[in-house]
Amino acid sequence: MTTVRGARARARVEITAAIKAEARTQLAAEGAAKLSLRAVARELGMVSSALYRYFPSRDDLLTALIVDAYDAVGAAAEGAATETAGRRPLDRWTAVCRAVRAWAVEHPHEYALIYGSPVPGYTAPQDTNAPAARVGLVLVGIAREAHEGEGIALPPLPDPLRPEAVRITADMAPDLPPALVVALVAAWSQLFGLVSFEVFGQFHRLVEDRDVFFTHAARRLGQDVGLLPRG
Amino acid sequence: MTTVRGARARARVEITAAIKAEARTQLAAEGAAKLSLRAVARELGMVSSALYRYFPSRDDLLTALIVDAYDAVGAAAEGAATETAGRRPLDRWTAVCRAVRAWAVEHPHEYALIYGSPVPGYTAPQDTNAPAARVGLVLVGIAREAHEGEGIALPPLPDPLRPEAVRITADMAPDLPPALVVALVAAWSQLFGLVSFEVFGQFHRLVEDRDVFFTHAARRLGQDVGLLPRG
DNA sequence: CTCATGCAAGAGCAGTGCTCTCGTTTCAGG
DNA sequence: CCTGAAACGAGAGCACTGCTCTTGCATGAG
Known part of the structure; x- marks a missing residue:
């Protein structure tokens, strides 16, 4: 029981x-x-x-904190998505990115725990996988909504590397075109590049107005996955 | 003496x-x-x-290793830039990104030292600033070359946030238009988002062919700062 | 040649994660 | 209701850490 x-x-x-x-x-x-x-x-x-x-050990305590942190940032992202339900996909995308950033800035050490260097010999157990995927799933959901509503347009890719050649685990979003999935995974990781550089201090004495900068960059990230600026 | x-x-x-x-x-x-x-x-x-x-302390030894790591990845980036001198800016950009990724994959712990979580109470001393800037300067140099040769075209920004509103330290690249500088800083941090997610294992069981994926994403990053696919 | 200085060694302090033992408290099956 | 097994807290102890201080020796400059 x-x-x-x-x-x-x-x-x-x-x-x-x-x-x-x-x-x-x-x-x-x-x-x-x-x-x-x-x-x-x-x-x-x-x-x-x-x-x-x-x-059982210090690492197990850390694992519990890691799961909690993933859940917290995931909940922040999901909250931003539900609060903006019905609005334009690009605005929703930007709102979710801003929610992730806000949580990270408020909880820098917990952020570092999950998106910084992995701890010493520690390998994340299986039960961190689901919480870790939540933010990504929110972004995928927004893109899917836009795709179903024809509110998405991937820019032409004059690129020798066809995105179809990039193998992404199929069961992630089988209903979306491969080019969109590739763009989503890239944008997802790039989002955390922006957040990490801010939280870890790489923007120190470089970017003055970090909120404006981040909002701008997050919006462009949304455009990179094909979200249209005008609904 | x-x-x-x-x-x-x-x-x-x-x-x-x-x-x-x-x-x-x-x-x-x-x-x-x-x-x-x-x-x-x-x-x-x-x-x-x-x-x-x-x-004098363990942290000072770590600082020495940090400086060495920044210099190593900076040298890798600079090496890729000089090896591709004369080629198209977008190809040079991609080559530099690939060199950074290759170094990171080969030296994951040193990479984590400089681009992962900052160590506990430790604040980076001033002498890490110059080595830390090397990779960014290489990317700026490639963009500058393209800009001077008119080989750059920033896509129109149908964006309520004008990049001019994002304040970036002026002495970074005073000769470049603000929109380009903003795009460069964003692309710089997003590059390390891609690398960090790969090195820190977030692409585990998600991205199969990471080399192809990274090359594709890095090339799109170059296009984001306006580098043209055809010279 | 002398003597201040640079240096390695060792003891020691306060702290860490973790294990083991030893009484005590709780709770469930008979 | 009673008893035995399980859970629990306390404490001692092990091997380890970063770091400090003192002691004696060797080096090399004046």
């Missing part, structure tokens, strides 16, 4: 949540590298070994 | 180089987070405290 079976089970979920909350606080304050199991336990009034009853 | 003043000075530069070499080996093997001063010293047959004669 997944229902609460008693005081013990209730305490377990509460303590697990408290550990994650305190870990997230330390993460936001100092970054992932300085997240210390002992410090978390100390702050919670426990002893470090007691924490291993809830998370 | 910068010349060698004696056996002592010679030994100093040799040992400094040996430390950096061993540190780079460990960096490539395990990643930045697992780089241990004691392990480096152990491997070199010294005791850990002796290492502090050469690097």
